[in-house]
Amino acid sequence: MNYNVDEKGYYGDFGGAFIPEMLYPNVEELRQNYLSITADPDFQKEFDELLKVYVGRPTPLYFAKRLSERYGTKIYLKREDLCHTGAHKVNNTIGQILLAQRLGKKRIIAETGAGQHGVATATVCALMGIECIVYMGELDIKRQAPNVARMKMLGAEVRPAQSGSKTLKDATNEAIRDWINNPVNTHYIIGSVVGPHPYPDMVARFQAVISEETKWQLQEAEGRDYPDHVIACVGGGSNAAGLYYHYLNDERVNIIAVEAAGKGIDSGESAATSALGKEGIIHGSKTLLMQTPDGQITEPYSISAGLDYPGVGPMHAHLFRSQRAEFISIPDQEAMDWGLTLSQMEGIIPAIETAHAFAALDVRKFGPEEIIVFNCSGRGDKDLDTYIDYFKL
Amino acid sequence: MNRIDQKFKEDTKLLSIYFSAGHPELEDTVPILKQLQASGVDMVEIGLPFSDPLADGPTIQESSTQALRNGMNTEKLFEQLKNIRKQIDIPLILMGYFNPMMQFGIEKFCQRCEAVGIDGLIIPDLPVDVYHEEYKVLFDQHGLYNMFLITPQTPEERIRYIDEVSNGFIYMVSSASVTGAKNTFGSTQTDYFQRIQKMGLQTPTVVGFGISNADTYNAATRESQGAIIGSAFIKFLEQEGVARIPDFIKSIRA
Numbered sequence: 001m002n003y004n005v006d007e008k009g010y011y012g013d014f015g016g017a018f019i020p021e022m023l024y025p026n027v028e029e030l031r032q033n034y035l036s037i038t039a040d041p042d043f044q045k046e047f048d049e050l051l052k053v054y055v056g057r058p059t060p061l062y063f064a065k066r067l068s069e070r071y072g073t074k075i076y077l078k079r080e081d082l083c084h085t086g087a088h089k090v091n092n093t094i095g096q097i098l099l100a101q102r103l104g105k106k107r108i109i110a111e112t113g114a115g116q117h118g119v120a121t122a123t124v125c126a127l128m129g130i131e132c133i134v135y136m137g138e139l140d141i142k143r144q145a146p147n148v149a150r151m152k153m154l155g156a157e158v159r160p161a162q163s164g165s166k167t168l169k170d171a172t173n174e175a176i177r178d179w180i181n182n183p184v185n186t187h188y189i190i191g192s193v194v195g196p197h198p199y200p201d202m203v204a205r206f207q208a209v210i211s212e213e214t215k216w217q218l219q220e221a222e223g224r225d226y227p228d229h230v231i232a233c234v235g236g237g238s239n240a241a242g243l244y245y246h247y248l249n250d251e252r253v254n255i256i257a258v259e260a261a262g263k264g265i266d267s268g269e270s271a272a273t274s275a276l277g278k279e280g281i282i283h284g285s286k287t288l289l290m291q292t293p294d295g296q297i298t299e300p301y302s303i304s305a306g307l308d309y310p311g312v313g314p315m316h317a318h319l320f321r322s323q324r325a326e327f328i329s330i331p332d333q334e335a336m337d338w339g340l341t342l343s344q345m346e347g348i349i350p351a352i353e354t355a356h357a358f359a360a361l362d363v364r365k366f367g368p369e370e371i372i373v374f375n376c377s378g379r380g381d382k383d384l385d386t387y388i389d390y391f392k393l
Numbered sequence: 394m395n396r397i398d399q400k401f402k403e404d405t406k407l408l409s410i411y412f413s414a415g416h417p418e419l420e421d422t423v424p425i426l427k428q429l430q431a432s433g434v435d436m437v438e439i440g441l442p443f444s445d446p447l448a449d450g451p452t453i454q455e456s457s458t459q460a461l462r463n464g465m466n467t468e469k470l471f472e473q474l475k476n477i478r479k480q481i482d483i484p485l486i487l488m489g490y491f492n493p494m495m496q497f498g499i500e501k502f503c504q505r506c507e508a509v510g511i512d513g514l515i516i517p518d519l520p521v522d523v524y525h526e527e528y529k530v531l532f533d534q535h536g537l538y539n540m541f542l543i544t545p546q547t548p549e550e551r552i553r554y555i556d557e558v559s560n561g562f563i564y565m566v567s568s569a570s571v572t573g574a575k576n577t578f579g580s581t582q583t584d585y586f587q588r589i590q591k592m593g594l595q596t597p598t599v600v601g602f603g604i605s606n607a608d609t610y611n612a613a614t615r616e617s618q619g620a621i622i623g624s625a626f627i628k629f630l631e632q633e634g635v636a637r638i639p640d641f642i643k644s645i646r647a
Contacts, residue, residue: 018491020448020517021542022566024551163454169445176447177571183546184569281492281518282445294466295496296444 003248003315003324005204009197010286012322014314017196019284022180026188027284029103031198037102038095038205050094051209054127055084057091059210061217061373066345073366076227077348077376078214078243087351087378088207088239089120093189095206097124100187107131107186111175113140113168114305115147116351116378117191122156132156135174137167140305147382165299168309172283192236193313196284200241200313207242214373215246222371229366231256232375233356234327235271235307237316239377244319254326256364257316258357260302261329271300271308272329274320282311288320303332303386304352306378330359336390339380351378352386396484396512397538397561400435401597407619408610408645409436409599410626411488413456414473415465416442417631422473424635426481432642434483438515438621441470441489448517450573452624456631467497471505478510486540488515499528503535513538513561521555540564545585552592559596565589565617567603574605574625578612586616607647 009015009031017027037043051057059079068075080088093110100108108125110132112118118134125132134151138160141148151158164170172195179188193200193207211230219225230247232240234257247253262270270276277288282297289311290298302308312320319325339355342348350358354377366372380387387393400407410429414422422439429437442457442465449457470487477485487506494502494516506514514537519528521541532539538561543552546569555563567575567582582603589598600613605625613620622645629641 016520016523018518018520018523021520021547022448022544022569022571024520025544025546025548163451164444164458173445173447177450180448181570183544278496280495281490283447284518291492291496293496294468295493296461297492298444 001322001324003319005197005201009201011314011318013279014285014287014317015197015200016286017284018281018286019196020180022183023176026179026183027196033103034099034198034202037099043098043102047095047098051091055090055094056082057209058213058217059083061214061221063221064346070345071361071366072368074371076218076371076373078210078373080210080239080375080377081348081350081354081379085120085123086381087116087120088210088242088375089117089191090123091209091242092191092203092206092238093120093124096187096189097128097130100189101128103187105185105187107182108189109133109135109175109178109186110189110191111135111168111171112191113137113171113308114382115140115144115151116306116382118156118158119147119150119154121189121191122151122154125156126154133178134158135161135171135178137161137165137171139166140168140171144305167299169297176283192238192309193241193315194236194283194285194309194311200285200315203238204241204245204315207238208245210239210242210375211244211246214243218371218373226250226253227371227373229254229256229370229372231258231357231360231372233258233307233353233377234312234316235260235309235353236311237313239375241313241315243373243375255319255324256326256328256360257319258360259327259329260304260307260335260356261331262301262303264331265329269301271302273310273312274327275329277311285314287311287314287317304335304356306351306353307356328360328363330356334359334362339387340391348376349380350376351380352383354378395536395538395561397436400484401562401618404435405618406614407435407599408642409438409619409621410434411438411440411621411623412627412630413440413442413453413460414470415460415463416456416627417459419463419465420473421635422470423477425638426477428635428638430481430483432639433646434642435619436484436486438486438488439470441467441487441493443490443493446490448571450571450624452574452627453572456627467493467502471509474509484512485510486513486515487511491516491519500531503531503537506537507535511537513540515540515564517542521558525558542566545569545581549592552589556594556596562597562599562618563594564621565598565600567600567613570602572602572624574628575603575609576605578603578609583612583616586613590616607645610645
């Protein structure tokens with residue numbers, strides 16, 4: 001089976017572009033051009049150069065010695081937390097800003113939940129001197145004040161999404177509406193492997209640098225370029241898509257996706273889409289999403305703002321349905337405990353999103369000769385307030 | 394003959410009204426329909442509320458959210474419309490996003506539409522191609538038309554394609570925008586209306602988005618066969634109530 005996108009924009013049953021006609025010209029322009037633009041040597045040169053000198057790539061593949069000893073297995077961390085702006089998100093925004101420039105766009109819009117993608121977008125807009133508007137749920141603006149300040153400092157305008165539940169899904173709706181209202185001069189930088197085709201594939205390709213580097217780094221460290229397991233947290237799923245990308249069709253590699261169970265799968269306050277979602281349409285993509293029996297999209301919950309999206313990218317929906325990937329879900333408490341464990345055993349304070357992934361070590365057995373690569377997707381600075389409250393630090 | 398086709402034979406300055414089912418009050422659907430027909434409205438789009446209506450502006454989104462809060466859902470709407478054809482004979486169109494229809498079951502949805510006497514559907518996020526490959530046969534079996542949108546940015550070639558595969562009418566979105574009332578149309582709009590009219594399409598065109606008063610209604614119907622009013626009607630309904638609907642319609646046709 002092929003786990004990459006097909007020529008019609010589908011991953012198995014999932015994907016496509018379920019968009020209103022008003023968006024057709026914008027999305028079609030992107031669909032017709034994204035492959036040729038990104039394949040262009042000039043584009044690649046500029047992209048690689050910026051990833052190197054601006055983002056700080058390649059990020060290290062770090063052998064976590066103490067953690068490996070405790071769990072009796074070989075654990076590597078792909079240090080995306082060391083990227084400029086503190087997470088993998090910037091890989092995608094660098095790619096998309098270069099694409100937007102080549103499409104002649106003069107104005108950038110983005111959605112953000114916790115603010116990480118918003119900051120990564122504001123950063124590349126500052127770098128290129130392009131106008132930047134970030135839509136953020138009114139509730140999230142209150143909860144994530146430091147990231148709002150960072151975006152403003154970077155010169156972006158942060159517009160509150162006041163509709164619906166006033167969180168990420170509504171910020172996404174507002175960004176889409178902005179794009180409908182500004183179809184010619186504006187590019188919409190989506191932050192995850194979600195949205196209408198070609199976004200899921202385009203974002204996955206920009207994040208694929210994560211597994212591209214992992215391959216040669218593992219070759220150097222272990223004499224083989226593939227691990228036995230790749231493990232990442234999944235909200236929309238962009239960091240996971242990046243880590244899985246070059247291993248999707250390599251059946252020697254087991255894929256593990258970790259979702260946020262929130263207060264528990266059956267608590268009514270969860271973001272475990274694979275367990276709770278049904279096939280449907282969200283933000284222009286056919287995928288698994290959390291919804292009422294009547295088809296109204298429900299509000300997810302996780303202590304980590306980056307994982308509380310009511311859907312998953314279509315690639316992940318396909319990995320789940322085809323059983324190519326193992327999906328597990330981790331409640332808030334275990335994720336928070338792992339935030340502390342990773343800090344104290346490896347000296348790395350992870351984002352709470354990232355901490356979810358490590359909890360896979362408690363759920364599942366790994367052999368002593370097995371090699372695991374975790375995506376250490378983001379650093380925990382942004383979550384310090386949550387950690388302080390939770391652990392009474 | 395489908396009631397929509399019949400209507401376009403009779404009249405070429407159609408006034409069509411959109412409202413969100415279940416808003417302002419849950420049980421307002423049938424009283425609103427009766428008032429609209431009695432006021433001389435030619436056609437109605439009944440909005441099936443959705444939590445995330447991304448082609449709509451704030452007025453319709455808020456009415457939709459309120460309708461959901463009032464307890465509106467797909468099953469409830471079909472129950473309300475059960476005997477509607479004993480009272481209403483103008484064309485009735487359901488307008489809604491695709492996800493709630495998918496969850497209801499598309500086949501069952503079409504059956505129920507046919508059973509209550511719905512003439513057609515407008516589903517903004519169901520693309521033309523997907524409709525043709527996967528759903529057209531089913532819609533045809535149940536006598537349902539599916540109307541498509543075009544915008545000022547839609548390339549001519551695509552308009553021709555949509556014209557070819559359309560029945561009922563083509564929904565001309567007046568400008569590059571989400572739904573919402575405007576007071577006037579500028580030359581951009583009138584140029585666009587004229588450009589489309591000159592294309593000589595086989596399918597009638599109806600202008601929607603941004604129509605709010607007699608001026609915009611007249612401007613729209615000068616170059617097309619009809620106009621749809623949504624947000625402005627919903628605002629009126631909130632402020633003035635169901636009983637005063639005839640006043641609103643009179644003001645448009647003034």
